[in-house]
């Protein structure tokens with residue numbers, strides 16, 4: 001279930017059918033899809049975008065933590081996607097860990113929105129009792145690795161643990177009680 005979240009500049013909410021034009025625009029772009037999956041997927045029609053939105057709603061309906069958020073910027077319109085979901089284990093039809101992911105519109109890059117939205121989702125996850133979140137990126141995806149670093153995620157190096165492929169693996173464990181928000185120093 002995609003529970004509504006807020007941060008200083010952003011609102012995170014579930015995608016609705018009305019967001020299909022944004023989802024098509026976002027996921028039709030080579031710059032966005034380059035490092036997602038094998039890099040060849042494109043959402044080129046409104047029908048395909050609507051199907052994607054419906055699939056997200058179906059996949060995480062009823063789960064207290066997992067979700068796919070439409071991240072809305074200061075003017076209220078969507079600027080990107082944040083995901084918190086099970087990550088498929090390599091070589092098996094199982095998923096033991098939870099991953100966080102971010103896909104933002106190129107017009108919204110360079111404002112700190114991905115990191116800010118991810119912090120809100122991590123606070124949601126850890127606040128509800130999740131102990132650990134991982135992120136994986138293609139080795140060449142420097143922008144996404146920079147987000148992981150800004151969040152304070154620990155770099156575990158190259159790994160084949162997930163998706164049957166080799167990725168850079170990052171993890172963040174739930175802060176000890178009173179340690180503050182992820183990626184921020186605790187106040188003395």
Ligand SMILES: CC(C)(COP(=O)(O)OP(=O)(O)OC[C@H]1O[C@@H](n2cnc3c(N)ncnc32)[C@H](O)[C@@H]1OP(=O)(O)O)[C@@H](O)C(=O)NCCC(=O)NCCS
Nearest residue numbers: 032035102103104109110111112113114115136137143144
């Ligand atoms: C990965 C991705 C989300 C990173 O986006 P991003 O905008 O660079 O990341 P952030 O939200 O952390 O923004 C940081 C940038 O905003 C700048 N910034 C500007 N104003 C800021 C503010 N008020 N607060 C924080 N940062 C700010 C930072 O200086 C930094 O810029 P720099 O990279 O030039 O140093 C984006 O490249 C993307 O969507 N890529 C396509 C999809 C993808 O590959 N996803 C990851 C799959 S693993």
